[in-house]
Amino acid sequence: MINKELKEYIEKNIFPKYEKYYSHGMIHINNVINNVLMLADYYNLDKNMCYVIASFHDVGLNIDRENHELMSGKILNEDKVLKQYFDKNQITIMKEAVEDHRGSRKECPRNIYGEVLSDSDRDFDIFLLAKRQLATSLKNYPEVKTFDEHFERCYKYITNRINKEGHFNLWTNNPILVERREKFEKDYLNKEYAKTVYKEEYDRIEKDGTMEKIINYYEDY
Ligand SMILES: [Fe+2]
Numbered sequence: 001m002i003n004k005e006l007k008e009y010i011e012k013n014i015f016p017k018y019e020k021y022y023s024h025g026m027i028h029i030n031n032v033i034n035n036v037l038m039l040a041d042y043y044n045l046d047k048n049m050c051y052v053i054a055s056f057h058d059v060g061l062n063i064d065r066e067n068h069e070l071m072s073g074k075i076l077n078e079d080k081v082l083k084q085y086f087d088k089n090q091i092t093i094m095k096e097a098v099e100d101h102r103g104s105r106k107e108c109p110r111n112i113y114g115e116v117l118s119d120s121d122r123d124f125d126i127f128l129l130a131k132r133q134l135a136t137s138l139k140n141y142p143e144v145k146t147f148d149e150h151f152e153r154c155y156k157y158i159t160n161r162i163n164k165e166g167h168f169n170l171w172t173n174n175p176i177l178v179e180r181r182e183k184f185e186k187d188y189l190n191k192e193y194a195k196t197v198y199k200e201e202y203d204r205i206e207k208d209g210t211m212e213k214i215i216n217y218y219e220d221y
């Protein structure tokens with residue numbers, strides 16, 4: 001169980017910081033929280049620490065886009081309220097975990113919390129990936145006008161990564177995540193199927209106004 005007051009503090013003070021994020025917004029954060037807590041059970045980790053790292057991990061995005069992991073780590077490290085719940089050593093472990101969560105990182109995270117966070121940050125779900133990747137594409141490539149072009153860009157990016165690395169790296173090689181990754185890669189490499197999923201998402205956000213908001217309101221990328 002997560003400490004009730006700690007949870008309330010984070011819900012009130014940290015989650016609102018994600019309000020202007022879409023692909024890194026609360027849908028993503030809640031997904032990472034669920035994954036991290038699932039792995040916390042598996043590896044018998046401190047659940048409060050797991051909840052904190054998942055909640056803080058992308059919060060530094062709009063301060064320094066390129067080095068958001070470091071910024072998120074700094075925010076966690078300097079948070080005065082967290083110091084009421086954790087000792088110095090725990091704060092350092094959490095800070096390092098957040099700093100090490102970048103997916104393209106080549107060296108293993110410095111501690112198990114970092115490994116668990118980094119693995120939990122993966123989108124091994126084609127629906128979630130479609131949502132996040134299309135938003136990123138719309139935001140960063142305003143010159144791209146058609147669904148087909150957006151899809152091809154997104155698809156090339158992921159298939160390149162799958163082909164180059166063999167598959168997405170996992171630090172823990174947790175069997176539950178390995179199984180999810182297999183299903184995800186199988187779904188994704190079926191291009192016709194992937195395109196159908198992306199098209200449905202594209203049509204949905206175009207119709208309900210989300211696309212407009214991604215371009216003009218949300219601040220993440
Ligand atoms: Fe991140």
Ligand SMILES: [Fe+2]
Pocket residue numbers: 024028032057058121
């Ligand atoms: Fe993230």
